[in-house]
Amino acid sequence: DVKVTQSSRYLVKRTGEKVFLECVQDMDHENMFWYRQDPGLGLRLIYFSYDVKMKEKGDIPEGYSVSREKKERFSLILESASTNQTSMYLCASSTSGQPQHFGDGTRLSIL
Amino acid sequence: DQQVKQNSPSLSVQEGRISILNCDYTNSMFDYFLWYKKYPAEGPTFLISISSIKDKNEDGRFTVFLNKSAKHLSLHIVPSQPGDSAVYFCAASEAQGGSEKLVFGKGTKLTVNP
Numbered sequence: 001d002v003k004v005t006q007s008s009r010y011l012v013k014r015t016g017e018k019v020f021l022e023c024v025q026d027m028d029h030e031n032m033f034w035y036r037q038d039p040g041l042g043l044r045l046i047y048f049s050y051d052v053k054m055k056e057k058g059d060i061p062e063g064y065s066v067s068r069e070k071k072e073r074f075s076l077i078l079e080s081a082s083t084n085q086t087s088m089y090l091c092a093s094s095t096s097g098q099p100q101h102f103g104d105g106t107r108l109s110i111l
Numbered sequence: 112d113q114q115v116k117q118n119s120p121s122l123s124v125q126e127g128r129i130s131i132l133n134c135d136y137t138n139s140m141f142d143y144f145l146w147y148k149k150y151p152a153e154g155p156t157f158l159i160s161i162s163s164i165k166d167k168n169e170d171g172r173f174t175v176f177l178n179k180s181a182k183h184l185s186l187h188i189v190p191s192q193p194g195d196s197a198v199y200f201c202a203a204s205e206a207q208g209g210s211e212k213l214v215f216g217k218g219t220k221l222t223v224n225p
Contacts, residue, residue: 043213
């Protein structure tokens with residue numbers, strides 16, 4: 001069974017801090033994704049990666065960056081956290097022709 | 112510009128009856144559609160999908176219908192059970208299988224009453 005693990009379930013940070021959200025998958029998937037979920041807005045794609053060292057912007061990349069140094073790990077970075085980045089962050093992974101599998105999310109609060 | 116629309120934020124049905132969740136899309140390049148189910152404090156889980164070359168896909172109590180000319184799909188749950196109470200997200204992809212970039216709707220919260 002596919003396991004997508006997000007390092008923290010809950011995280012509280014202060015404005016201006018640099019924040020790292022980590023995601024690891026154990027199925028050797030080539031594709032990995034970061035979404036945020038907000039009430040009334042559904043899931044919105046922040047960044048994705050189809051291979052190691054590769055990254056592409058999603059629909060709302062502003063204020064974020066990502067890192068994929070190893071195939072199993074995809075990190076989301078908030079360069080300088082702001083209160084409007086308070087959200088539920090969801091990581092997903094997939095392999096060609098198969099649906100994406102999601103982690104349980106990180107609820108991030110920026111104070 | 113919302114490419115995938117779920118116009119009903121919530122739906123309430125009685126146990127044993129049919130639940131019908133609707134989804135509309137605007138991008139004619141979408142080639143594959145998926146439904147995900149999400150419980151509170153958990154990540155979305157894949158439920159069922161359909162390719163644009165089909166008009167129906169069935170898996171147990173769950174059936175997805177696609178009307179490509181109307182750019183409309185629906186998820187039918189029969190019979191509905193209290194455990195089906197969750198938020199359901201419709202998603203669309205330009206690639207087959209749903210492994211690549213997805214566009215999600217805003218979700219419909221389904222409540223199944225005992």
